[in-house]
Amino acid sequence: MSFLAIDVGNTRLKWALYEEPSRGATVLAQGAEFLENIDKLADHAWAHLPAPDRMLGCIVAGEAVKRRVEEQMEIWDVMPKWVVSTQSEAGLINGYDHPTRLGADRWVAMIGARHRMLSRGECAPLIVVMVGTAVTVEAIDHEGRFLGGLILPGHGIMLRALESGTAGLHVPTGEVKLFPTNTSDALTSGGTYAIAGAVARMVDHLQTHCAQTPQCVMTGGAGWKMAPSMSVNFELVDNLIFDGLLEIAARRFPAEDLT
Numbered sequence: 165m166s167f168l169a170i171d172v173g174n175t176r177l178k179w180a181l182y183e184e185p186s187r188g189a190t191v192l193a194q195g196a197e198f199l200e201n202i203d204k205l206a207d208h209a210w211a212h213l214p215a216p217d218r219m220l221g222c223i224v225a226g227e228a229v230k231r232r233v234e235e236q237m238e239i240w241d242v243m244p245k246w247v248v249s250t251q252s253e254a255g256l257i258n259g260y261d262h263p264t265r266l267g268a269d270r271w272v273a274m275i276g277a278r279h280r281m282l283s284r285g286e287c288a289p290l291i292v293v294m295v296g297t298a299v300t301v302e303a304i305d306h307e308g309r310f311l312g313g314l315i316l317p318g319h320g321i322m323l324r325a326l327e328s329g330t331a332g333l334h335v336p337t338g339e340v341k342l343f344p345t346n347t348s349d350a351l352t353s354g355g356t357y358a359i360a361g362a363v364a365r366m367v368d369h370l371q372t373h374c375a376q377t378p379q380c381v382m383t384g385g386a387g388w389k390m391a392p393s394m395s396v397n398f399e400l401v402d403n404l405i406f407d408g409l410l411e412i413a414a415r416r417f418p419a420e421d422l423t
């Protein structure tokens with residue numbers, strides 16, 4: 165039973181076709197498209213794929229984008245299914261005031277991160293960092309309770325906000341420096357250390373709350389940019405959202421149920 169996982173963020177759609185909906189399943193094909201190019205998926209990247217038997221996705225890019233993605237999926241007769249954040253799923257407990265208002269990408273990434281850790285036989289508090297269009301920093305206790313999380317602007321949004329709100333900050337991208345001595349480096353370093361600092365604070369908060377050192381896992385399209393500048397120990401993971409979608413799919417689509 166092949167399984168298509170789709171993650172639609174505010175910048176790009178990421179997809180992966182797996183041999184089956186289970187943890188560690190073999191990847192048959194995968195890709196990513198900027199949202200402005202998703203209307204060509206059925207004609208290009210998806211045109212010669214074997215039709216998936218099941219699909220599960222998460223989307224935070226709004227209803228109009230969701231309709232465009234579902235339109236591309238009409239080349240197959242698979243039912244589009246999208247994860248909605250709930251009170252609890254796959255062993256995670258959602259501490260948000262209004263659980264359904266939590267971004268589905270955040271919820272799914274947390275499920276992926278928690279099960280990665282559990283499958284290694286470990287059970288620590290966990291910080292989940294996602295560096296995409298926005299940056300999110302989630303705190304989960306050792307029992308799998310999502311305590312709460314931070315939302316920050318991502319690199320691109322920080323730079324555009326500074327550019328549009330000032331007269332003198334129209335400069336090329338710089339480098340991350342400890343002591344920046346030009347405007348480009350000052351902006352790039354400011355954004356990078358704002359994110360690294362937020363992660364360090366959340367690690368402190370969770371360590372204090374749980375009286376136990378948390379693990380920290382980072383993912384997202386711009387995760388690699390942050391990696392050299394972090395002050396806490398962390399593991400960089402390719403796509404926690406796909407890991408989470410596989411966990412949820414394994415529970416929703418048991419192997420024998422192909423009708």
Ligand SMILES: Nc1ncnc2c1ncn2[C@@H]1O[C@H](COP(=O)(O)OP(=O)(O)O)[C@@H](O)[C@H]1O
Pocket residue numbers: 172173174175176177295296297298318319320384385386
């Ligand atoms: N090859 C790449 N193409 C596009 N964006 C990239 C690439 N590598 C890193 N990035 C960065 O990743 C961010 C998008 O990450 P992504 O995880 O796709 O975001 P989202 O899930 O919000 O759509 C961009 O803001 C950009 O800074």
Ligand SMILES: CC(C)(COP(=O)(O)O)[C@@H](O)C(=O)NCCC(=O)O
Pocket residue numbers: 173174175224265266267268269270296297298299300315
């Ligand atoms: C925080 C987000 C904008 C992150 O989006 P992304 O960077 O992945 O495109 C998204 O998870 C979202 O729209 N969340 C809803 C509000 C919330 O989680 O509280």
Ligand SMILES: [K+]
Pocket residue numbers: 172173174269294296
């Ligand atoms: K995302």
